Amino acid sequence: EAQVTQNPRYLITVTGKKLTVTCSQNMNHEYMSWYRQDPGLGLRQIYYSMNVEVTDKGDVPEGYKVSRKEKRNFPLILESPSPNQTSLYFCASSSSHYEQYFGPGTRLTVT
Amino acid sequence: AQKITQTQPGMFVQEKEAVTLDCTYDTSDQSYGLFWYKQPSSGEMIFLIYQGSYDEQNATEGRYSLNFQKARKSANLVISASQLGDSAMYFCAMREVGSSNTGKLIFGQGTTLQVKP
Numbered sequence: 001e002a003q004v005t006q007n008p009r010y011l012i013t014v015t016g017k018k019l020t021v022t023c024s025q026n027m028n029h030e031y032m033s034w035y036r037q038d039p040g041l042g043l044r045q046i047y048y049s050m051n052v053e054v055t056d057k058g059d060v061p062e063g064y065k066v067s068r069k070e071k072r073n074f075p076l077i078l079e080s081p082s083p084n085q086t087s088l089y090f091c092a093s094s095s096s097h098y099e100q101y102f103g104p105g106t107r108l109t110v111t
Numbered sequence: 112a113q114k115i116t117q118t119q120p121g122m123f124v125q126e127k128e129a130v131t132l133d134c135t136y137d138t139s140d141q142s143y144g145l146f147w148y149k150q151p152s153s154g155e156m157i158f159l160i161y162q163g164s165y166d167e168q169n170a171t172e173g174r175y176s177l178n179f180q181k182a183r184k185s186a187n188l189v190i191s192a193s194q195l196g197d198s199a200m201y202f203c204a205m206r207e208v209g210s211s212n213t214g215k216l217i218f219g220q221g222t223t224l225q226v227k228p
Contacts, residue, residue, distance in 0.1 A: 033214055033215065035218075042218035043216070100146075100158075101158075102158075105155060107154075
């Protein structure tokens with residue numbers, strides 16, 4: 001089954017404690033992205049990757065890091081989380097033109 | 112700059128009636144794709160329908176159709192015969208697919224649809 005998986009699905013953490021949200025896709029897609037969703041703002045892209053070892057900033061990259069060492073994996077790293085990073089996070093993957101497949105989402109709360 | 116605008120924060124529709132969710136977009140690119148996603152209360156993003164900028168016919172997928180008016184830069188979603196399970200947040204999104212393709216989707220703010228029995 002074609003899918004994007006994210007872990008964890010829910011996470012409550014404290015300010016400053018480094019965390020990683022994993023993302024993996026099994027469709028051999030070149031493009032992968034991370035989005036955050038906040039009320040009234042829709043989804044905004046954090047980082048994207050167009051292939052292995054090719055990553056770039058999206059619209060809201062501050063406070064986040066990513067890596068793309070393998071085609072299937074695209075982890076999101078928060079080195080020092082802050083309360084304003086409390087949000088719903090989605091990983092997505094796609095081929096060159098068509099729809100993006102979204103992961104189930106990760107609800108992150110930073111206290 | 113690319114932008115998606117959804118002007119209806121919330122909508123109500125009676126069960127079995129049709130409803131139109133509005134979406135306008137702005138882009139200088141000639142080659143782009145328009146998408147609608149559904150987000151139920153459980154949170155996942157469900158792909159509904161896609162329209163390419165060069166497609167001459169409006170896209171349809173079951174009860175969903177996309178009313179694409181290129182000159183007006185609008186891509187409204189029409190849901191026919193609404194069902195209670197259609198109650199959800201709906202997002203319009205756009206992706207440039209030409210030389211500037213980064214895989215990025217630009218999203219609107221979303222429209223919350225509630226279907227009344």
